[in-house]
Amino acid sequence: MAQRATPPGLTTTKSPFIEQAQHDGQLYIHQPYELYTSENHMAWRLLFARMGEYWQRYANPHFLKGVESLCLDPNRVPRLDDVNRFLCPLTGFRAKPVSGYVPAFLFFDCLRNREFPTTITIRDANSLNYLPEPDIFHDIAGHVPMHTDAAFAEALVRFGDCAHTAAELVANISDEHEQACRLTSMITAMARFFWFTIEFGLMESCDGLKVYGSGLLSSHGEITHAIESPEVQRYPIQLEWVINQSFEIHHYQPLLFTVQSFDHLFDLVGELEKWMRAGKLNNVAPGEPQISEADLLSFLKH
């Protein structure tokens, strides 16, 4: 007798629901919860269970409080509506389901509106370790607990303000080449700053260095490496360094930056915006990340 194939459910890169949404050009979608398979829930359960001890050891206290406030179920993929019911009253933020990559301006504009574009698929239960794409574990267990913190939430909103400033600054440049160059440079600076803070940031505390970056909070291998490995360079954050520092996504990060607090982070995003207005982000060092045509257009045609 032929074996019945496991339904693909909402597994990363294998979900017909997501393929259809992308084919139809739908970026903002709903979360068809009934499509999650038992394997999808198992992937969540395994990921959540193995992160627990690392969070206790390495995560900053705001994150730990956030995990509790959201009442995340350790056994099942969360319903975004349930997450939002706990999240919204705290900071006004909500997780907003998306079908895939959100072009840069739209992403930052969502943050400005206190919406967090959230992937609803989850990695394959058979290959939990490495995933180049974000999934719901990264987005909900790695990012969203931080959104329960008022100061952190304000810093995210300020990223959105920055994106609007960038769009304004290039809107009236008539030379298209010049416009694209400046915009590419400003988006590169923002993306680098976002990467080294929101995704991979460390925070100083009286209890030693703690993690607040979501890329680290959703990776049990890298969270330990980030704090313990003598091979990682860790420095107090400097804006002029971060905006000119390229990064690669496919291996553990060799260079990380520390902030003192989320108020410090908020001030730095403000500084980034001031630098943008002063023209100091018009010509940052070339290199990763690459800014796509879709990213540029999202700023020019919003």
Ligand SMILES: [Fe+2]
């Ligand atoms: Fe992320």
